[in-house]
Amino acid sequence: MSNVLNIRDLRLRFRGYTGVTEVLHGISLNIRAGERVALVGESGSGKSVTARIVLGILQELGSAQIEGGLEFAGQDLNKLSRRQWHDLRGTEMSMIFQDPTSSLNPVFTIATQFTEVLRRRDARLPKLAARERAAELLNSVSIHDHDRVLNSYPFQLSGGMNQRVVIAMALANRPSLLIADEPGTALDVTVQAQTLKLMHDLVEEAGTAVLFISHNLGVVREFADRVYVIYRGRIVETGPTAAIFENPGHAYTRALMAAVPRITGGGIPEIDDVDTAFLDPIVTHDGGGL
Amino acid sequence: MTPILSLKNISKNFGTGANTVQAVRDVSFDVIPGECLAVVGESGSGKTTLANMILGVFGQSAGEILFDGQPLPDRRTLVHRKAIQLVQQNPLSSLNPKRSVGASVRLGLDVYGIGNKADRWSLVEHALEEVGLPADFRKRAPASLSGGQRQRVAIARALACQSQLVVLDEPTSSLDVLVQARVLRLLNDLRRDKGLSYVFITHDLSVVRNVADRVAVFKSGQLVECAPTREMFEAPKQAYTRQLIGAVPVVAPQELRLRDRLANKETL
Numbered sequence: 083m084s085n086v087l088n089i090r091d092l093r094l095r096f097r098g099y100t101g102v103t104e105v106l107h108g109i110s111l112n113i114r115a116g117e118r119v120a121l122v123g124e125s126g127s128g129k130s131v132t133a134r135i136v137l138g139i140l141q142e143l144g145s146a147q148i149e150g151g152l153e154f155a156g157q158d159l160n161k162l163s164r165r166q167w168h169d170l171r172g173t174e175m176s177m178i179f180q181d182p183t184s185s186l187n188p189v190f191t192i193a194t195q196f197t198e199v200l201r202r203r204d205a206r207l208p209k210l211a212a213r214e215r216a217a218e219l220l221n222s223v224s225i226h227d228h229d230r231v232l233n234s235y236p237f238q239l240s241g242g243m244n245q246r247v248v249i250a251m252a253l254a255n256r257p258s259l260l261i262a263d264e265p266g267t268a269l270d271v272t273v274q275a276q277t278l279k280l281m282h283d284l285v286e287e288a289g290t291a292v293l294f295i296s297h298n299l300g301v302v303r304e305f306a307d308r309v310y311v312i313y314r315g316r317i318v319e320t321g322p323t324a325a326i327f328e329n330p331g332h333a334y335t336r337a338l339m340a341a342v343p344r345i346t347g348g349g350i351p352e353i354d355d356v357d358t359a360f361l362d363p364i365v366t367h368d369g370g371g372l
Numbered sequence: 373m374t375p376i377l378s379l380k381n382i383s384k385n386f387g388t389g390a391n392t393v394q395a396v397r398d399v400s401f402d403v404i405p406g407e408c409l410a411v412v413g414e415s416g417s418g419k420t421t422l423a424n425m426i427l428g429v430f431g432q433s434a435g436e437i438l439f440d441g442q443p444l445p446d447r448r449t450l451v452h453r454k455a456i457q458l459v460q461q462n463p464l465s466s467l468n469p470k471r472s473v474g475a476s477v478r479l480g481l482d483v484y485g486i487g488n489k490a491d492r493w494s495l496v497e498h499a500l501e502e503v504g505l506p507a508d509f510r511k512r513a514p515a516s517l518s519g520g521q522r523q524r525v526a527i528a529r530a531l532a533c534q535s536q537l538v539v540l541d542e543p544t545s546s547l548d549v550l551v552q553a554r555v556l557r558l559l560n561d562l563r564r565d566k567g568l569s570y571v572f573i574t575h576d577l578s579v580v581r582n583v584a585d586r587v588a589v590f591k592s593g594q595l596v597e598c599a600p601t602r603e604m605f606e607a608p609k610q611a612y613t614r615q616l617i618g619a620v621p622v623v624a625p626q627e628l629r630l631r632d633r634l635a636n637k638e639t640l
Contacts, residue, residue, distance in 0.1 A: 124548035124549070124550065124551075125519070125548050241415070270414040270415050270575060271414070271575060271576075271577070271616065271619045271620060271621075272414065272615060272616065272619040273414075274619070274621075275619040275621070297548060297549065298621060299549070299621075299623050300578075300620065300621025300622050300623050301621040303621070303622070303623055304621055327623060337550060338549060338550065339623060341549045341550045341552070341553040342549055342578065342623050343552075343553075343556070343576075343578040343579050343581065343582045344578060344581065344582070344622070344623075344624055344626075344627055345577060345578050345581050345605060345617060345620050345622060345627050345630060345631070346581070346605075346624070346626050346627050346630055347581050347582060347601075347602070347605070348582065349582055350553050350556045350557050350560065350582050350583070351553060352557065353550050353553045353554055353557075
């Protein structure tokens with residue numbers, strides 16, 4: 083199956099007052115059509131900057147120096163003009179952010195924001211048709227009182243409801259790639275479980291590929307087909323989800339797994355402050371995609 | 373044994389007339405000395421309102437709070453404020469960015485008059501060492517520390533005041549999993565060594581399973597179930613508790629089996 087996204091040897095440096103800091107040290111990653119791929123790591127490991135590079139957002143920052151191959155659906159992203167990149171966002175690629183309430187604009191109703199999203203694909207879509215389409219999409223995320231929701235402002239809805247709205251918007255234009263950056267982290271555990279299940283079913287049905295960014299290994303295990311583990315700007319392990327969880331090969335992945343508290347008990351493990359084995363070379367399981 | 377903290381039929385209302393919101397309704401529980409009682413529930417279940425009443429941020433609308441057998445007044449005395457301390461979720465916003473780490477820890481010592489003026493810096497250094505930070509960190513600014521180090525400072529600040537009861541409001545929610553494990557171990561060790569009692573507020577049931585002695589489950593301001601931790605996870609009595617445990621994302625096969633067992637019980 084062809085790759086929707088192909089990242090080759092991606093490097094990112096930031097120029098600051100104290101010199102140049104390298105944040106990504108050459109990461110390679112691919113996602114096939116319809117595949118759900120997770121990028122998992124701690125804060126500062128480079129997960130979110132990778133997503134922002136794919137979307138072409140970080141390229142707008144003067145202090146960022148980016149090198150490496152970026153291919154999306156067969157086209158070289160590095161050769162795109164700002165306008166072409168802008169056209170891809172919200173149509174072919176879309177993104178779900180961590181906190182649904184703050185990612186929606188508080189001064190516009192859901193209907194207005196939905197119309198804006200739908201007009202990214204079809205600029206002449208009449209308002210009424212956009213509203214009907216939005217109602218259909220809200221139905222697909224199990225929001226049945228769509229009239230009330232469409233007439234509401236984001237702050238009038240619960241976090242779980244806003245998350246569903248954001249999922250519906252992200253999938254409205256049938257993108258081939260969805261980037262989900264810690265979706266549901268800001269939600270309660272029961273609501274998070276429901277929305278992840280919903281997102282899982284919808285992307286499967288639409289055949290959308292997903293780059294799922296998370297620090298929560300439990301959520302990754304339930305959502306992703308394949309996993310990349312990232313540590314300090316380097317991919318340290320990759321493979322199918324089951325292989326990584328059953329047989330983690332890299333010291334860092336093993337430490338991450340061990341540190342997750344279990345609902346079956348067993349106490350909190352002792353974690354060394356610095357472990358040089360975390361910088362060991364990458365471990366690739368069969369089907370890891372490299 | 374006299375409970376260190378006793379809540380008797382506590383309620384809290386906000387607003388008046390038709391706009392009254394009952395944030396906490398008729399809640400009673402005890403915390404015995406040396407115990408870690410976890411308070412779990414979803415957003416809006418009344419966990420933080422409860423913490424604020426224990427800390428004396430605002431008074432309760434009805435009921436009584438006893439500390440070490442004595443009723444706590446709505447306006448707390450210095451003695452009570454010293455004995456009951458708080459560690460918050462986000463150490464970056466709970467530490468004053470313009471104060472050095474040492475000055476933040478020392479403030480409590482000055483306010484509560486702990487030790488001689490001359491000794492206080494050494495007490496600050498001792499408190500930092502107890503939480504696993506070097507003594508010379510007292511000169512650093514919070515912004516120069518990592519999230520885990522900042523949370524250690526917040527813990528040192530709470531413990532330097534010779535507190536007996538610590539209210540931990542989601543103390544590890546903003547930390548990465550490796551840092552979380554280190555901070556949780558530290559909290560466990562400090563409780564054991566100093567004989568502290570904790571009210572551990574969290575929505576993370578996996579953490580609760582591994583640190584708490586007893587668990588109190590809240591829903592819409594009401595206490596729906598309170599039981600020893602092991603009993604709560606292996607045989608929860610309330611459907612809501614089973615639902616909460618069933619929604620926890622898990623990593624290990626034995627955890628999946630527990631979740632499936634609870635889910636089957638749910639459908640029976």
